[in-house]
Amino acid sequence: MKNIDYYFTPVSPFTYLGHDRFVAMAKKHGASITVKPVDFGKVFSVSGGLPLKQRAPQRQAYRMFELKRWRELLDARLNLQPKFFPVSGDLASKWILAALERSSGDGVKLAGAIMRAVWAEERDVSDAATLSAIATEQGLDAPALAARAATEDVGARYQALTQEAIDRQVFGAPTYIYRDEPFWGQDRLDFLERALAK
Numbered sequence: 001m002k003n004i005d006y007y008f009t010p011v012s013p014f015t016y017l018g019h020d021r022f023v024a025m026a027k028k029h030g031a032s033i034t035v036k037p038v039d040f041g042k043v044f045s046v047s048g049g050l051p052l053k054q055r056a057p058q059r060q061a062y063r064m065f066e067l068k069r070w071r072e073l074l075d076a077r078l079n080l081q082p083k084f085f086p087v088s089g090d091l092a093s094k095w096i097l098a099a100l101e102r103s104s105g106d107g108v109k110l111a112g113a114i115m116r117a118v119w120a121e122e123r124d125v126s127d128a129a130t131l132s133a134i135a136t137e138q139g140l141d142a143p144a145l146a147a148r149a150a151t152e153d154v155g156a157r158y159q160a161l162t163q164e165a166i167d168r169q170v171f172g173a174p175t176y177i178y179r180d181e182p183f184w185g186q187d188r189l190d191f192l193e194r195a196l197a198k
Contacts, residue, residue, distance in 0.1 A: 002031035002196060005177040007165045008111075009040045010096065010125065011089040012173040013078065016115035017070050018186025022176065023108055025189060029196040031178075035100055035107045037093035038162040040173055047171035052086060077120035084124035090158070091149070092125045097157055098148035099140060106140060113138050
């Protein structure tokens with residue numbers, strides 16, 4: 001059985017731009033997805049990455065060109081400077097982990113909805129009430145997810161996945177790992193598809 005490990009933060013615009021295409025690609029090739037939201041603040045601290053506001057001005061400027069290009073190419077709904085960004089992705093990630101305990105499909109669906117909330121809908125996904133509304137809109141049991149997301153073991157799972165990402169040399173979001181080969185960035189989905197098709 002083909003399986004792809006999917007490391008991301010739900011507040012990454014590039015993860016958002018690739019999410020639906022990636023999910024469709026996995027389905028096309030009969031591959032399962034192991035959803036792994038992680039704390040990229042900790043990943044960056046050991047991999048040389050920097051939070052957006054700490055990056056050099058020329059890197060920040062080039063990022064905007066890339067987002068505009070991909071928005072146009074994909075005809076995607078994307079606010080280049082959303083009202084609620086940057087925000088922490090920690091709470092949203094824990095909600096996704098809670099949803100994954102119910103089914104992988106629930107986790108994938110909630111992750112996509114959270115990404116859209118940031119990048120297309122001007123919503124604050126660091127806010128519990130907003131996450132509750134998003135989960136409800138997806139037909140999920142929001143009170144149960146909120147309770148589960150607040151538990152120590154879900155928090156421990158989030159930290160364990162973050163360490164796992166570091167150990168596997170993940171340094172940016174999204175990273176897809178298939179048969180121990182990493183593919184960093186939604187702009188590498190073509191290469192991932194070639195690997196899946198072999």
